Amino acid sequence: MATQRKPFIWLSFIFIIVFLLSACGSTASGTNTNTASSNQPISVVAAENFYGDIVKQLGGNQVNVTSILSDPNVDPHEYETTPKDAMAVAQAQLVIENGGGYDSWLDKLLSSSPNQNRIVLKAFDIAKVKLPDNEHVWYSLENMQTLATSITASLKKIDAAHANSFESNLQTFSQALQQVQQKMSTIKASYNHTPVGLTETIFLYQAEPMGLNVLTPLEFQKAVAEGNDPPADTVITAENQITRRQIKVLIYNEQTVSPVTTKLQNDAKAQHIPIVAVTETMPAGKTYQAWMLDQLNQLEKSLEK
Incomplete structure (x- = not known):
């Protein structure tokens, strides 16, 4: 029960602070305090x-x-x-x-x-x-x-x-x-239709524009992205695609790791299939462009293998 009451305690505190901030920020002339000086x-x-x-x-x-x-x-x-x-x-x-x-x-x-x-x-x-x-x-x-x-x-x-x-x-x-777009265009020119595997849906926004052929069942990707167990038949399909070397690269999200995705990574290592890690949040010390470019450079190197 304590964990349920906790949000109400600090939210009540915030209400008081917000009221005080609003009072201090108001002006007699009605000036819009949202305008930055x-x-x-x-x-x-x-x-x-x-x-x-x-x-x-x-x-x-x-x-x-x-x-x-x-x-x-x-x-x-x-x-x-x-x-x-x-x-x-x-x-x-x-x-x-x-x-x-x-x-x-x-x-x-x-x-x-x-x-x-x-x-x-x-x-x-x-x-x-x-x-x-x-x-x-x-x-x-x-x-x-x-x-x-x-x-x-x-x-x-x-x-x-x-x-x-x-x-x-x-x-x-x-x-x-x-510059990031140019890298995607370069990868597409060299590796269009190359079969790859994805552990979840996050990279579809780049895989599809680059023309990569994602073989992993979409139901598998969605389940992992939502933190659920993928359907058994999709797990078997994803594993077979690796053990039978039907994919050239496995791209996985480091922030949605599960026993199922870990097994796919281990299978890929055993088959000497390159693994490319992507993340949902940006690594420290990076800009958005540098983050995306780093991942694409790693993908390009893996596809070259």
């Missing part, structure tokens, strides 16, 4: 660190970004928020989340601290490329370009004085993203 960075909260990185690239020194999820050892689907998270959201002028059911815990924080001036962007809603039952829209470069444009527009709305700087940063971001 030239000397005060825009307060931004990103549900995941790769979204936070994109905001930093676009906002530069004019943003102060808090990324809630940054530990690659934490399952984003099972994350439990803290009072510190709630405080950051309560003070944020701009919030970026994935949406699509991926980080619904953030919606609860937003509901606990209503603010009509706060801008909330959901990448899943903004995304132009959406695969069925697949909320990992940040693995699509086209989606990230679209989101970057929306973030830039929001920053301009909050801080019009630095609109030119935000626009310039957007161009720089797009140029760096193009």
Whole structure:
């Protein structure tokens, strides 16, 4: 019972703090406190660190970004928020989340601290490329370009004085993203239709544009992505594809590991099939573009083998 009462205790505390912040931030003239001054960075909260990185690239020194999820050892689907998270959201002028059911815990924080001036962007809603039952829209470069444009527009709305700087940063971001796109095009030119295996759905947003032939049953991938046991027949199929060397590379998500996926990795090692690891959260010290490029470079090297 104690674990059920805990959220109510700290949420009540947050309500009090939010009220005090609102009172201190109001002005007699009714000035919109969401508008950033030239000397005060825009307060931004990103549900995941790769979204936070994109905001930093676009906002530069004019943003102060808090990324809630940054530990690659934490399952984003099972994350439990803290009072510190709630405080950051309560003070944020701009919030970026994935949406699509991926980080619904953030919606609860937003509901606990209503603010009509706060801008909330959901990448899943903004995304132009959406695969069925697949909320990992940040693995699509086209989606990230679209989101970057929306973030830039929001920053301009909050801080019009630095609109030119935000626009310039957007161009720089797009140029760096193009390098990742060029790598994907290179891989497609050399390895179109190459059969590969995926332990879950996250990499479909890049595998399909590169023309890779994903043999792993989709039902298997979806089950692993949702933290469920895959149907027995799909497990047998996935294992046979490895033991019979029907795939050239096995691509697996390091953050959704289970006995089933571990066995696939061990089988692949035994068959000398290259294994490429991908992650849901961005490794420390990386930008979004560098993260994607590192994984693609590893994939290209594995395909060369």
